[in-house]
Every structure is written in structure tokens, then in C-alpha cells.
Amino acid sequence: MSLKNIVRELKDGIGNVSRRRVEGKHWRNRTRSHIAPDVAVSEPVEQGKWANLPPELLLDIVRRVEESETTWPARSVVVYCGSVCKSWRDITKEIVKTPEVCGRLTFPISLKQPGPRDSPIQCFIRRDRATSTYLLYFGLTPSENKRAKLLLAAKKIRRATSTDFVISLLADDFSKDSNAYLGKLRSNFLGTKFVIYDSQPPNDMVVQSNSSQRFHSRQVSPRLPPHKYSIATITYELNVLRTRGPRRMQCIMDTIPISSVQEGGTAPTPTSFPNSDKNRSFVAKGKEPVKGCNASVLSSSPATTPSCEEPMVLKNKAPRWHEQLQCWCLNFKGRVTVASVKNFQLVAAVDESHNVSAAEQEKVILQFGKIGKDIFTMDYRYPLSAFQAFALCLSSFDTKPACE
């Protein structure tokens, strides 16, 4: 409010007082809600003053909460602020930044968003052999004093010719019909090739009228279940030294273009889960929308195949042979302490034509390794999301004799 307006109001104020007083207490609610969010008058819900706070005040309060509660479990209050009422939800969602920007995980959708560009987000995985489940926690290592935040859960289901790792938000719910279901990792019989499936369609498929696309793909390949989008392929190859050497890993990330690691590039960042048609809106953060090269889905509907941007390929960093220790070594910077064939570091596989800076090429995008019995660390960064990183790590668990 400008000073002129204030002065004018103050000068007029005295004359208007008696009028206002006659109108009684109701005017107070009306004028106080002059900056209230757009709630229809016909709405049956009577909102109190705290729901109709001037936006700048609500922003101030929720921001203070968000900035002070940066670690779990205290951070849960930020999610709870988002569930209080509509105005609070809108403000909270506006305040919370993506992991890429702030390095923190807040709402579940942040598990589908790329990690920070510089320091990785550090997690650990606990394997339970008895139940064939794998639990991903946020935190450096398990601690007796502090309960770590459980991020994702996976369950291994062996089939006749393949193995599935079902990935869910909740450790007690692996049903594919549940809204906790995020996707899965499927391996072939030999455990040499894996595909990551996402229950959420990537950017471009949303833009191109999702329902018609699914209908089309159902016609052509009726066995393709709905809500299953292939987003990455992982292959393991034997080293030429066979069992005496580390295996080679290659990951084709169909939904992440190579441009994401080029100068000024961005990676797809969904802002919500697809609950209904209304929620199927993604922020296309890249300069061009990502054209998902989903071979298994789009190949069956050629009419709608868009021009693909080249997908990013990750490969494992080759370990060096340590003559004295007589073993293959990688510098895990203290985050991996037990030798295991499962341990790996993934970097972007690029050549000169890709125009990726040396600094970016050096960055370890995903690191996974053992620190104890059934405990592994997982550190990931941009452009991978926690979901993608977790799925990539799970592939390392499905060890088969052919690969070792």
C-alpha cells in the first residue's frame, strides 16, 4: 500500500468510523479477507482468519518453518502444512524447492525429481533377505540413535523367466493398484539386461494427449498394461577377463536427454503424481520438451513417435588395478568400505561430439556400494532422481553366475 493511500485512508478514516461501527463485526471479516484466496462465497466451508491470512504473512510463517526444519523427521511438518487447507497447501508447494535447487527431499514427488548438481544426496539401502525387500533410507549410514527417513521400498518377485523389483513409496504396500506404487525394475532370465518401468508417463507423453496414446498402444500391443512406461535400460556385460575382472554396466536413460549435462541443460522435473487428468501437468523445464524415446511403447505406435533427443547413457567407471593390494579399486571417498562385485560408480558416457565439459564428465552421478552385511550406501546427483537411482542400484542385487 503506497504512503499516499495510507495518508488518504488515515485522513478519511475518522469520518468513516461511525459507519463501520454500525455495520457491526461482519465488515471486519469482509475487509480482512480482501486478499483472501479465491474461495467461492457459495462454498459451505466457513474459513477462519488463519486460513485467510494475507499471502505475504502466510508465506513468511511457512517459510520460517521450512527453513528451520531441514532434516527428517522434523521436516515432516512441512508436508503437514501442505495438508492443512487449500491456501496453506498452495503456499507450501510454492515455497518448497526441488532437490536440484535446495538439496533436500520434502514431498514424495521430490523422489522423482533430479538431485543436486554439486553435492550428491546420500542414502543407504538395507536388504532383508528373508522378505526379499530392499529399503532406501535418507542418511549417511544407519544410526542407532536416530531413525532414518524411509524413502522407497522394493520387493523382489522371482518369475519363471524374469525377476521383478516392485518399487513403492510404502514398505507395507507393493500392490500395483495402490497409489503408493511407483514402478518396477524387470530383469531378463540371465540377469544381464534390465528395464526400469515408471508408473508415471514422462513429459512428452502427457503433452500428446495421454489417453489416445494409451488406447492406440492397447490396440497394437494389447498385452501392454496401462501405467507402465519404460524409462531406462541397463545391460551388464562380462569383462574380457570374465570372473577375474569387474563387469561392465551400461544404462540408457530414455527420459533424460544428453543435453541435461551440457552447458545450460536441464532434466525433466515432474511436479506432481498423475492422480487424475487435472494433475497430469508437468513443468517442462528444458529448453525443448523432452522427447522420450520409449522404444518398447512408442515403437508400436509409429504415428505418434516424436523426434528423439539423444538419451543420456551412463557407464560404470572402470576400476584401477592395485598391484600391491592385488584387487580392483575405485575411490568411493569413504562411502563404500567392503569389497563387492556389486559396488559401482556411474558417469556419463560421452565423446567429444557431445560437448560435455570435463568437469561434468568427471562427476560420479551414481555411486553404490557395500558397507556391511546387507547394508549399502547410495549417493546420487543430478540428473538422476532417487527413484531412478534406486532402480539402477537394485539391478546390482540381481547377481547371476553369468555376470560374475
Add this chain to the structure above:
Amino acid sequence: MKKLKFIGNPLLQSREKINMSSDKKWLTLKTTEDNEEFVVEESVAIMSNVIKNMVEDGCASSVIPVPRVKGNAMGKIIEFCKKHTEESDEKVLKEFDAEFLNLGPDALYDLMVSANFLEIKVLLDSVTTKVADMIKGKSSEEIRNILKIENDLSAEEIEESRRENCWTRQE
């Protein structure tokens, strides 16, 4: 019958005596909602950026009408500003603020919107911090109960928030 509140030396009985004390400047603030008047030192009143601008621009007459702020909120605001003008010890101020802000949500609300309107940053920061502290560690339901907020989320938003809450709660 006008109520005249003297915030300052309790021994002073009338406005004439105040006007005669030449080393301090005094202002009268009048809350137009309920016609309460407050006589305040200018140095205290100008903690409000709004009043400060008025004084500097020469707009402040003998009585400054203040809309939107209730009498009891104004009294508390002046008490706060006076303390913060007189006291420089951080520790003492901190203790004072903690005691001062020991209020219910309704009183805090009035204080907050008034401090916002009058542009008193120190007070606004203290109140919003206090409210943020009240919220920490609470669930959505508890927040709603404390602040008397109705849940007006759509069915879709409720489903989304249910998933978020389940995930948030699990350990």
C-alpha cells in the same frame, strides 16, 4: 467519553505537562476502530515505518488516526516498541519477547496483522517466528485445531495429501 492512555511517565496527569517537556516529542495515536487514544514518544512511535514516513513527510498532525488496529493490539504494540527502544541488551530483549508473545492464537493474529500494517519489522519477525514455532512438530489436524482452520481441500487434494502423509509418517 474518550479514553486517554498514557504510555510513559505514570506521574504525568495531563497533556499540558507532556507538551511542556521540551526534550521529548510526543505523538497521539488514535485507533479509529474503537476510538482509543495513546500518547507515545515519537522515538517509540517511529518504530513503525508507516508512522515514521508520516512524521518525516510532515503529515503527522496532533492526532494520528490509525485504522485497522484494535485498541488492545495497539497497547501491546506500544509496550513492545517502548521496550525495544529503551533496552539494548539482546538477552534482556529476548526474555522480554518470549514473555510478551506468550499469547493465544487470536491475540497473536491481531498483533501480526497490525505489525504488518504498521510496518514494524522487529515485531512482525518476532510474531511470525513465534507462530512458526507453534506449528513445528504438529500434524495437519493439530494445526487446524490450534488455529481453527477448516479443511477445504478438494477430494483429489485430500487423496494426494493422504499419500504424502502416509509416506511422511513411515519409518
